[in-house]
Amino acid sequence: MIDLKLLQKDFETMSSKLIRKGVDLELIEKLREKSQELKKAKASFETLQALQNSMSKEFGTYKREGKDISELKRRVDANKVVISEALEIQRNADLELETIAMSIPNIPDDDVAHGADESDNEELKKVLTPREFSFTPKEHWELAEQNGWIDFERGVKLATSRFSVSFGMGARLERALINFMLDFNRSRGFAEVSVPALVNRTALEGTGQLPKFEDDLYKMQDLDLFLIPTAEVPLTNLFQDEILASEELPVKMTAYTSCFRKEAGAAGRDTRGMIRQHQFHKVELVTISHPDKSDEIFSEMVECASDILTALELPHRLVSLCTGDLGFSAAKTIDLEVWLPGQNTYREISSVSNTREFQARRAKIRFKDGKKNSMVHTLNGSALAVGRTLVAIMENNQQEDGSITIPEVLKPYLGM
RNA sequence: GGACAGUUGGGAGAGUGGCCGAAUCCGCUACCUUGGAAAGGUAGUGUAGGGUAACUUACCGAGGGUUCGAAUCCCUCACUGUCCA
Numbered sequence: 207m208i209d210l211k212l213l214q215k216d217f218e219t220m221s222s223k224l225i226r227k228g229v230d231l232e233l234i235e236k237l238r239e240k241s242q243e244l245k246k247a248k249a250s251f252e253t254l255q256a257l258q259n260s261m262s263k264e265f266g267t268y269k270r271e272g273k274d275i276s277e278l279k280r281r282v283d284a285n286k287v288v289i290s291e292a293l294e295i296q297r298n299a300d301l302e303l304e305t306i307a308m309s310i311p312n313i314p315d316d317d318v319a320h321g322a323d324e325s326d327n328e329e330l331k332k333v334l335t336p337r338e339f340s341f342t343p344k345e346h347w348e349l350a351e352q353n354g355w356i357d358f359e360r361g362v363k364l365a366t367s368r369f370s371v372s373f374g375m376g377a378r379l380e381r382a383l384i385n386f387m388l389d390f391n392r393s394r395g396f397a398e399v400s401v402p403a404l405v406n407r408t409a410l411e412g413t414g415q416l417p418k419f420e421d422d423l424y425k426m427q428d429l430d431l432f433l434i435p436t437a438e439v440p441l442t443n444l445f446q447d448e449i450l451a452s453e454e455l456p457v458k459m460t461a462y463t464s465c466f467r468k469e470a471g472a473a474g475r476d477t478r479g480m481i482r483q484h485q486f487h488k489v490e491l492v493t494i495s496h497p498d499k500s501d502e503i504f505s506e507m508v509e510c511a512s513d514i515l516t517a518l519e520l521p522h523r524l525v526s527l528c529t530g531d532l533g534f535s536a537a538k539t540i541d542l543e544v545w546l547p548g549q550n551t552y553r554e555i556s557s558v559s560n561t562r563e564f565q566a567r568r569a570k571i572r573f574k575d576g577k578k579n580s581m582v583h584t585l586n587g588s589a590l591a592v593g594r595t596l597v598a599i600m601e602n603n604q605q606e607d608g609s610i611t612i613p614e615v616l617k618p619y620l621g622m
Numbered sequence: 623g624g625a626c627a628g629u630u631g632g633g634a635g636a637g638u639g640g641c642c643g644a645a646u647c648c649g650c651u652a653c654c655u656u657g658g659a660a661a662g663g664u665a666g667u668g669u670a671g672g673g674u675a676a677c678u679u680a681c682c683g684a685g686g687g688u689u690c691g692a693a694u695c696c697c698u699c700a701c702u703g704u705c706c707a
Contacts, residue, residue: 249672252679259679262691266640275690282690449632449669572669579669 207307207567210241223313226320226529237310240303247296254289258282308411309418312564314529315538321528327541328528333512334521336545341606345548346597347479350376352608355600356480367477368469368484376596379612380487382619383592384462387489387514391589394510396460396491401440403463404431409443412569414535414561421470433466437490438586443569445494445582450573455582456503457494460589462487480593481553487592493585494571497563500583504560508540511556511589518613520598521545523552537562544594548601555594558587 213220213234221234261282268275319328350356355376361369372380388398407430410416415423415435424433434440441459450457465488476482491510495503508524515522527539536559543552566572566581573582603611612620 245672248679252672255680256678258690263640265690269640279690286690570670 207564208310208313209563209567210237210303210307213238214241220313223316224310227311227314227532228530229310233306233310237303237306240299240306244296244299244303247292247299251289251292251296254285254292258285258289261285305417308568311532311534312414312537312561314532314536315560315562318532318538319526319528320530322530324527324531326528327531328526330524330526330540332521332523333516334519334545336521336547337602339547343547343601343604344608345479346546346600349548349600349604349608349610350479353600353610355379358479365484368482370480370483378620379596379599379616380592382616383595384487384489385619386616387589387592388460388462390514390517391460391489391491391510394506396458396493396510399441399444399459399461401434401437401444401461401463403434403466405434405439405443406431409439409446409569412443412446413439413565414568415439418534422468424466424468434463435467436465436488436586436588437461437463438492441490441492442494442565442571442584442586445571446569448571449579450494450571450582452496452573452575455494455496455573456499458503459492460489461492462489464488480597483593486594488588489590489592491558491585491587491589495583495585496573497580497583500560500562500585504538504540504558504585507585507587507589508542508558511542511558511587514589515542515544515555515595517615518595518599520595520602522555525552533557533559535559535561535564537564542590544598546598546601548604553594555598556588556590558585560585 208220208224217238221231224234225231261278265275265278265282268278319326321327344352347356347358351358353375354373357371357373360371364371392398404426407416410423410432423435426432440463441461444459445457464485466485469482469484472482480486491507493500493503493507512522512524522542522544525541525543527536527541532539539557539559541554542556542558544555545551546553560583562583563581565584569584571582571584572579599613600610603613605611612622
């Protein structure tokens, strides 16, 4: 959630930043209006309530002293009617404000380039040079089928489209990748955590998936529980409504989970292969950080993800997202895109974001900042998406006969 | 699925209608004491909002209700524990 106090204090700056993100000026003005309205409603309710409280106290004294209370009772009863009206007004204002505020995205950092969509993203650097092929490289689904690693038809049989099944070395490689990534992240100071795959509404509101993106989530039929779209949700919300000691910061965590996404609106995109699945494996990084340290940690997280790709000998590039491509909660995002020779293009394999106070304010994650309590910064990033990493290994390491060489760093994980 | 018990501040734990935002203990912070420390003493110590301030509003699992007034009484729900199937 954006800082409503700041919006009041400096409407011009705040609104221009939100407009950069593509938020309607009208909506922002409405937000300001509502928040002023709420403030007024609160003030008048509280004045009335204070009066009621003091009269009620008097009431007690009167009774103890045996005085006549009928006049006092009349006044108190009259005030009660007015109070309930004021309370009603306040509640409505509160609700309306919340509805708007919760659906407004984070403001981008000033150094994030302005742009409409991914075509305006800026490439920061390339790491490793793609290999030269003496033959036409195949796409991963062809290799997957040829090697018997992944079965797309049987995934559909078991569930529906965009599900797949891994077999043999394909399945073992997935497991090896998960272990390798977790160990790697741990070596960079991220503590391993194992979290639930189902979370409640509050958690998803905390990280920003709700209320706006309910259509992308799998919801349990009779319960207010959802399958996680990313481990970012449970990891970040571990500290929901908590006040951390400043010595505890930063809290650096990594977790492996399955992720579940309906991919609503992705119809027709990446329908082949395992680039866009409804269920996929991912190893995630989340940091709860001191505000002063979040830029530094952001770089560490990007570096961590990039170094995993380098260790796996996968060519990739770093891309800074423009305002139009930035996610709902992010103030700044760097995507890592891995080279896929079969597709002859770079594809996203990791996305590292600094949400600054946005999620902290929603999830009420604070820390003791000397005497007072302040919002932490929260950061998240994939390190990495496992399925896509497997895809990248297949396409980059394919031989002319369709066989695939195993990256050296994974061999110990495969007993090789 | 059923029965009973519980959910209070950083922790333990009291509080059955007004003097309770909440006793007491522990912890924590500051000061005093000391050559230094321990012990002891004194003061302070929840969160969020409004106000220059005095001060004020809300919060005792969540939501509703009764009442002039609710941590306390009533209802619903969630969670925890114990027992039963």
